Every structure is written in structure tokens, then in C-alpha cells.
Amino acid sequence: MKIVDVVGTAFRNAFRSRLRTSLTVLAIFIGAFTLSLTNGLGTGVNQYLDDTVASVGVDDVLTVTKTNEEAPTDDGPAEYDPNQIEADGPPGSTTTALTDDDIDTIADVDGVLSVDPAKSVMVDYVQHDDGTKYQLSVAEFVPGMRVELASGSQVDLDAADPELVLPETYLEPLELGSAADAVGQTVALAVTDATGEQVTTDATIVGVAEPAVITMGGAIPNDVLTTTLYDLQTSGAPEAETTRYAQASVSFDPAGGEDAAQALKDRLEDAGYTASTLEDQLGTLTAVIDGIVLVLNGFAVIALIAAGIGIVNTLFMAVQERTREVGLMKAMGLSSGRVFSLFSIEAVVIGLVGSAVGVLGAIGVGQLVNGVSGDLLADLPGLTLIAFDPVSVATVVLSVMAIAFVAGTLPALRAARQDPISSLRYE
């Protein structure tokens, strides 16, 4: 018997008892559907995180903070450190500040190309043409940061003039017109200096940013603007105040790969600093999501195993039903191997149909959910809650087929072992 005939016959046999096959297919459908959906959820969320990292476009920057030796432990309260300042993170969390000495030390660490202390700037308001004043946050400075633009270009880090990328949401309140119109216009930014006086400076809009989670709706300044604002803000303050930074950005050569980056982190660690990439920071989140998806997948796999037992049952019935047919075919010279193939491929066909329908169903439902979640999770623009990548879809289909094959071996073996005469005598 030719392979095409074996497959064709198995395919037809699978649908000879339509109701029975449909019920088994339904069981597989449920498993495959759930598995695809949970997988899709993991893919969607992780893809979003990856895109977020990618949209920042920074793979050659480490965020460095001073390792806090007296980090609060369960042993009791930590001793007060005058160099401790407010840190990124949950409100109230502090970190030991980096001083200019620290910056120099970091710059001397082997592999560090440049160090930029993070100058955190508090802008009071933004104003255009003496219009209404609006609050504006300035995004934490990450060199090389890129955002999705509605118009214009990214800020030029080396530009001599102050530039910024403004979020799209400011266009209308500031009466800047369309995104294209806004590019090239000038806005005034105000900060309060150390003496309590409010001072303003001008900056040119070079780009308009689409909403994205990483900038949290803030504006992105270039180096010159940050420095200008920081200097205005700190003028009149004692020098000890102006040279304390919560963190610094260290750029390095990413060509060395993961190992080189890790070695650099270790060297910084030895020098008394904690370094992490943006990926490290999001990595924990990814791990948590992967964990949740794994547990959900576990449930789906249990459903699939139950469905596999359904296949065993279905095929045993089919073998029983076709005892005489199998006997006849063997009497006519069909080999046991071919009989085995006939039944195991029939099982695989049932698996294939169930998983294909399940995956398609999941993709359909995924589209619906994405439509709804787009409205519900408007704060997370660009998030596709349930995404399907071809590899994981193929993995689901193939592993269901593998489960089906394994499930089919027992009945197929029984059919293959049948002796033609007793099968023909079977009533």
C-alpha cells in the first residue's frame, strides 16, 4: 500500500463514525484551544515588554546605582546615611547617592565608555506663546532612547540647542496644531531654583511622540536641555547638593555580547556599584509572566491528556468495529506495519483536526479579546494582549499530533497483531 493511500484511507476512516470522531475532536479542541490561548497571552504580554525595551532601543547602557551596604534587612533598621537620596522605585525607597567622585571611579572601570549622571529635573510647567500653562514631566534620561514618533525626529543628543520630543497629548492644549505643525515650534519650560525663584528657558520641539508606556507621557529632552534645566534648578544650592545623583547611565560596547556585559557588571559590582540593563529590570517581570503562563499551560496539557485517553477509546472502538475489515485486508496481503500505520495515522488525523480547529478558534477569540482589551487597557498603547507567533502555534499543533500518535499506538498495535483468520471468523 502506498503512503498516500495509507494517509488517504486513514483520513476517510477517521470520519466514518462522524459523531464519535466529532466528540473526540471536541475534547482535543478544548485542550488545544486553552493551550493556544494561554500561550498567546504569554506571547502577547512578553512581546509587549520586548517591544518596550526595543522601542527604547538601548542595549548598550547600564543603569548604575551605589550598592547600599546598609540595605535594610530583617536584622533591624538601617543606620542613617547623609548621602542617601530618593530613588526610583516604590515611594520612600532610597538609595545612596552617587557623587562626582563616584562618577570618576565608574568612568575608570574597564569597559566603561562614558558615564552620564542622571540629572533629575522637576519642570513646573510648559507654555506656548503665553498661553495656558500645563504641567509636564520630563522622562528620565537614557542615552540613545528612541520612542515611536507621530511626526518629526528623535532628539539629537549632540545638538548645541535645547530640543525636546513632546507627547502627542500636549498638541491640543498648547494650541500647537497638528503633529507636523508642532515640529520646529518653541515652548517655554519653567523650573524653580534652589532659592525658590521660578525661571524659564526655551526649547525647540523636534518630534511628537505617540503615547508609550516607557515615557509615561513625559517629554524627552536632549542633553543640552537637561543640563540647562538642571543648572537652573540647582543654581543657588550648595555644591554638595548639586553633585549628588540617584543613578548614572554607563554606556559600553554591546558587541562583546552577554558575557562581556556580565563581566562589566561584575567589575562594577566589585567597585561597589549595582548595574543593571533595562532588560534585567524587565526580565523579572517576564519571568513572572512566564511562570503564570506555565501554570495555565499545565491545566491545558491536563485537558489534552484527557483528550488523548478519548482518542485511545475511540480507536479501540474503531479497531473492534473493523476487525473483519482488518482481517480481510491482511488476508489480501496487507502487512502488519501498514495496519499499524492506518490506525495510528487515523489517531494523528483526529489530533490534527482537533488542534487545528482549536488553534483557529483561539486566534479568533484572541482577536475579539484584543478588540475589547484595546478599549479596557487604553493606558497600555501598543499592547496586543493575545498574540500568536507561528512557532508556538506550530508547536501546539505538532505536540497535540504527537500526543494523538502516542494515544493511537495501543489500539493500532492491537489491530496490527490481529491474525487474519480469527478476524474473518469474528461475528
Added chain:
Amino acid sequence: MREAADVASPLLSVSNLHKTYGSGSNAFEALKGLDLDIAEGESIAIIGKSGSGKSTLMHLLALLDRPTSGTITLDGKDTSRLSAKQLNQTRNSTFGFVFQQFFLNAQASVLDNVTLPLKIAGVSRRERHARGMAALTQLELDDKAGNKANDLSGGQKQRVVIARALINQPRVIFADEPTGNLDTATGAVVEDILFDLNRRQGINLVVVTHDEDLASRCDRSVYIRDGLLAVREEVAA
């Protein structure tokens, strides 16, 4: 008969054939040391009471079952030495079968039923179709090719079975009670077809039957009683 067997070496030859079903206290000896030669081109009837071991003998001759002891030679070769593959090949292309029941796949088309041995042999779809239609035409069933096997009359079904038996141009057709399920008139038609094949194409016939009339149309009849060939052997007219 003697002359025929002596002239050419027999197609099938059986010696001291034993077949025991079951074991221990349940053991039943269906064949008890049977000898038989079947010459090339011969039609032979195996007659005997129900339960005498006719089907058992036919299944052994057709290599569907293995004897408990004794040898079966085909073309002078000991068949117990055949590999599983050679055995399948022989069943598929040397033998054609008409069993006591029709054994048709009720839901499949008449054509598909007829061409099953070709499908098993690995013949291409196109050639299967052509040869299947030719066989059906030979048995005047070509207009039923697309029908479900289930929808045919008993006589038509038996003709489909015969078409299936001869589709691979076998050298021997084994027929177990080919007319047992048919009325006299239809049975006669089926008999005509079988003997016609024997005469025109030289296909050996091994027919198991209760029916003395059918047996008398064969070249030779052998009687089985209690698992042995009865002495009463005769050459038909």
C-alpha cells in the same frame, strides 16, 4: 487425476497436514494428517459435512494460517520458509479469495471494494480505476461502480467479491461456499462465472462446498471426514 499430478509438478502440495485448535483439554484436532496435490489449472472441490475441516484446510492452503505440523509447498517451495513479506506478496498477487461471507466494506463504493487488493499492492490510483472498471465490466457490474456496496443485491455482492478476487490476476481463486448465500438461479450464474475463469484464463479453482452439483462441475472432488481425506475420491466427467 493421477496422470495430471504425475505429468507436471503440482502447484500446491500438502503432506501430513495437522491442525489443532486450542490447547490442553480444549484442544481440537481439525485436521489429522492430510495429503493433497493440486495441479496447475485444475478446479477442485472440497466437500464434507459442516465442521469437518473444509474451511480450515482452505485457510491453510491459502497461507492465511499456519499448520500445527506438516508441509505445504507452493511451486515446489516449502511455504513455512517464506518471510512475512513474501507471504503477503503471495496472498496479494497469487491468490484471490471468495469467503463464506461477502466481506465488503458496506460504506465504500463498489469500485473501491473491487480495487482493494490493488490498493494494498501499491498500484496507482489511475491504474486501479482502469483495472477495476475492466473487472466490473467482465462481471457486468460496471454501471454499479459508483454505488455503495451496501445497496447491491446478494448476487451482485457476490459478483463484486469475485471481481475483487480476480482483479490482481491471481493463479488460484479460493472460494468458500461461493453460492451458499445465493438462490439457485443466482448461484448458477456465479458458478458459471467461476468456471469460465477457470477454463478461459487457466485460473485454479479451489471451491469449498456442501453442494454436490457444484462439486460435480469441478475437475475433481475431495471429501473430508473427521479431518482426513475420505477414500471416496472421484474424477468428474
